[in-house]
Amino acid sequence: MRALLIALALLAPPALSQTKDHLAEKDGLRVLHAWTPAAAKGTEALIYLEVENTSPAPTTLTGGNAMGQPLDLVGFSYGAAGEDWTILPGLPVPAGADLHLEPEVLALRWTDLPADLAEGGDLRIDVHLGPHALPVAVEIGAADATGHSHAGHGH
Numbered sequence: 001m002r003a004l005l006i007a008l009a010l011l012a013p014p015a016l017s018q019t020k021d022h023l024a025e026k027d028g029l030r031v032l033h034a035w036t037p038a039a040a041k042g043t044e045a046l047i048y049l050e051v052e053n054t055s056p057a058p059t060t061l062t063g064g065n066a067m068g069q070p071l072d073l074v075g076f077s078y079g080a081a082g083e084d085w086t087i088l089p090g091l092p093v094p095a096g097a098d099l100h101l102e103p104e105v106l107a108l109r110w111t112d113l114p115a116d117l118a119e120g121g122d123l124r125i126d127v128h129l130g131p132h133a134l135p136v137a138v139e140i141g142a143a144d145a146t147g148h149s150h151a152g153h154g155h
Contacts, residue, residue, distance in 0.1 A: 022139065023136070031051055031127045037145045038119040044110060046110075049101050060090040069114070075088050
């Protein structure tokens with residue numbers, strides 16, 4: 001039994017660092033559960049995440065960047081021309097509120113990917129919230145993923 005406890009203790013630091021890696025925090029702002037479906041080079045990726053504003057002040061989500069390229073904040077619409085994403089200038093996140101970017105609602109869109117996003121990997125991005133650029137790891141799921149897996153971590 002003691003050997004099992006020692007083995008579990010030795011495994012704990014990597015698991016904790018992986019958990020922390022998928023959470024960005026600064027001045028009462030949190031970005032977590034970031035994910036995107038796998039995508040091929042030259043196509044677009046839609047990145048989904050959660051923003052929590054536990055600070056006493058409102059902030060605005062305006063987009064982000066990945067590998068030096070902009071990530072546009074986009075909103076989903078469905079009209080006569082079919083499905084479409086519209087670039088939004090920003091979304092307010094009031095003090096004490098949460099904002100969820102979800103499929104067919106809101107996303108960060110990265111057009112013309114410079115490389116494949118392979119399932120099981122991570123992508124590093126910065127999320128722009130007010131004056132802050134919060135670095136976060138984005139989990140890359142299956143190409144047909146419709147939600148964040150939460151596998152291997154929780155916050």
